[in-house]
Amino acid sequence: KAGVTQTPRYLIKTRGQQVTLSCSPISGHRSVSWYQQTPGQGLQFLFEYFSETQRNKGNFPGRFSGRQFSNSRSEMNVSTLELGDSALYLCASSFGLEGTDTQYFGPGTRLTVL
């Protein structure tokens, strides 16, 4: 079956702009989690959506937001971009069952902020 897809794969923006990233989960998966990956901070959890509701949230400022649609597709938005937001943004999908769940990652969106 098809894996997790993310669009776009690459983005270049300038400081102050906003950006929207998209993630389509594996068919049947209802949970989508977002992670930021940078050389300095590694892989950091942003938030998780399940059945159109944010279920868990990491330690990121309010400029980072997301949403999930009824078909489980998710979008992540970053407003007022800063240079430090340059990173690989990964989304991961899973069935979202209670307890431990296997997450499958998409290829990521590489965001560069100039």
Next chain:
Amino acid sequence: QQPVQSPQAVILREGEDAVINCSSSKALYSVHWYRQKHGEAPVFLMILLKGGEQKGHEKISASFNEKKQQSSLYLTASQLSYSGTYFCGTEMGNNAGNMLTFGGGTRLMVKP
């Protein structure tokens, strides 16, 4: 709190073995292991739940020592395809949802 992985990097010859450790200062509920190759998405390897269960996946296996709050990933008879960065992701409790805290990664290079 971010788990600590060791070593940070390791170079092997094909056929050699390696152990990667993932330690936490807090009680863990589960440990998830992933491998990421350069420019690609992390690929799931295995999950270990508290209880000390050891799991295997071809020549890659892992254990979870609840007393030490440490998981170890064992790579035996390494192949060139094992090269990449290995991450452990941890969960503190059996809460609803997914919220992995990842270690800093271990870079593994397997040479012919």
